[in-house]
Amino acid sequence: MSSVDILVPHLPESVADATVTTWRKRPGDIVKRDEVLVEIETDKVVLEVLAPEEGLLEALLEDEGATVTACQVLGRLRLCKKTGLAQANTSQVQEAMPLYNSTVDLKDKSNAELSPAMRRLISEHDLNPKDIIGSGVSGRMTREDVESYIARSQSATSSFRHRSEKRVPMTRLRKRMAERLLEAKNNIAMLTTFNEVNMQAIIDLRKQYGKAFEKRHGIRLGFMSFYINAVLMALKRFPEVNASLDGDDVVYYNYFDVSIAVSTARGLVTPVLKDIDGLSMADIENKIKELSIKGNDGKLKVEELTGGNFTVTNGGVFGSLMSTPIINPPQSAILGIHAIKYRPMAVHGQVVILPMVYLALSYDHRLIDGKESVSFLITVKEMLEEPNRFLLDV
Numbered sequence: 001m002s003s004v005d006i007l008v009p010h011l012p013e014s015v016a017d018a019t020v021t022t023w024r025k026r027p028g029d030i031v032k033r034d035e036v037l038v039e040i041e042t043d044k045v046v047l048e049v050l051a052p053e054e055g056l057l058e059a060l061l062e063d064e065g066a067t068v069t070a071c072q073v074l075g076r077l078r079l080c081k082k083t084g085l086a087q088a089n090t091s092q093v094q095e096a097m098p099l100y101n102s103t104v105d106l107k108d109k110s111n112a113e114l115s116p117a118m119r120r121l122i123s124e125h126d127l128n129p130k131d132i133i134g135s136g137v138s139g140r141m142t143r144e145d146v147e148s149y150i151a152r153s154q155s156a157t158s159s160f161r162h163r164s165e166k167r168v169p170m171t172r173l174r175k176r177m178a179e180r181l182l183e184a185k186n187n188i189a190m191l192t193t194f195n196e197v198n199m200q201a202i203i204d205l206r207k208q209y210g211k212a213f214e215k216r217h218g219i220r221l222g223f224m225s226f227y228i229n230a231v232l233m234a235l236k237r238f239p240e241v242n243a244s245l246d247g248d249d250v251v252y253y254n255y256f257d258v259s260i261a262v263s264t265a266r267g268l269v270t271p272v273l274k275d276i277d278g279l280s281m282a283d284i285e286n287k288i289k290e291l292s293i294k295g296n297d298g299k300l301k302v303e304e305l306t307g308g309n310f311t312v313t314n315g316g317v318f319g320s321l322m323s324t325p326i327i328n329p330p331q332s333a334i335l336g337i338h339a340i341k342y343r344p345m346a347v348h349g350q351v352v353i354l355p356m357v358y359l360a361l362s363y364d365h366r367l368i369d370g371k372e373s374v375s376f377l378i379t380v381k382e383m384l385e386e387p388n389r390f391l392l393d394v
Contacts, residue, residue, distance in 0.1 A: 043176030230383035259308030
């Protein structure tokens with residue numbers, strides 16, 4: 001019987017290497033063609049390496065945590081005839097097992113069926129999946145099951161808590177994010193301007209048409225589609241915000257790709273909504289949901305993370321009332337949205353309780369002047385307070 005090498009796939013452009021994160025199969029396991037063998041992580045995405053042929057996993061040549069490059073050999077797969085797969089004998093398994101070098105014990109093979117985010121959560125808290133009772137379909141374990149188990153364990157042991165430390169390496173994604181944020185802070189003349197928005201009109205629209213919208217389009221009418229449309233109108237009016245610096249040149253984009261910040265177990269990622277001027281409200285809501293699910297499952301593709309001329313980050317979903325977001329280079333601006341809070345406001349000489357939200361626009365002062373930045377934010381404010389402007393383009 002012959003063997004084939006399991007290779008690291010070609011890595012995305014500008015990515016030099018990757019880290020082996022999780023072996024989904026062990027030496028001696030029989031695998032089918034295109035079955036996931038191992039996951040590797042770059043500073044952008046998690047890639048799944050598939051079995052090139054049907055056979056028996058003979059050896060793992062790179063441990064979890066190892067740094068690898070494109071086309072490097074990760075392991076070997078022994079090819080077997082289809083009739084021999086079901087009859088793989090114990091000697092084959094025992095022969096392959098000594099070559100297993102992984103330092104991480106999955107504890108339970110069902111753990112391999114979980115998403116990368118779930119496995120990382122279990123690993124970080126050093127849990128045994130066998131101890132967690134699943135509440136999903138057919139007893140499948142959910143993220144809520146894991147978090148509830150952690151909370152119960154911490155509560156039960158609080159009286160016996162002692163001082164301790166735990167040291168874990170940063171993920172490649174978080175390291176790269178830290179580098180980019182530090183680069184932005186050190187190399188960009190960043191300034192932030194603020195404004196506040198009365199969200200009553202949008203709240204009324206959602207109450208009036210929310211059920212009909214969901215029935216027709218199969219998706220909830222959220223706030224993000226309104227924010228994205230308001231940003232689109234402002235980008236059209238202020239091209240400097242939809243531009244970037246490239247050396248001594250200013251690059252103006254005649255298309256509108258907006259990055260949205262998504263918080264995941266691996267860190268913050270910014271997938272891109274492309275050509276938002278061609279998307280309906282339902283398209284935007286569906287696309288945001290799709291990208292968020294992929295982000296949490298570690299399934300975002302490189303092309304879904306590439307590009308973006310402007311970023312929208314919604315810290316309000318976590319309760320943030322005010323922040324100064326950091327620009328995502330090479331972009332020139334980022335809009336921070338915060339929690340909607342009912343506050344007393346003076347309207348026509350009277351105090352009225354209104355749902356208000358603070359907006360923060362951080363911008364590169366080398367390219368965008370104060371007048372343009374303030375005017376951009378006021379445009380976003382006007383569009384949100386009078387959403388009928390979307391239809392009339394006024």
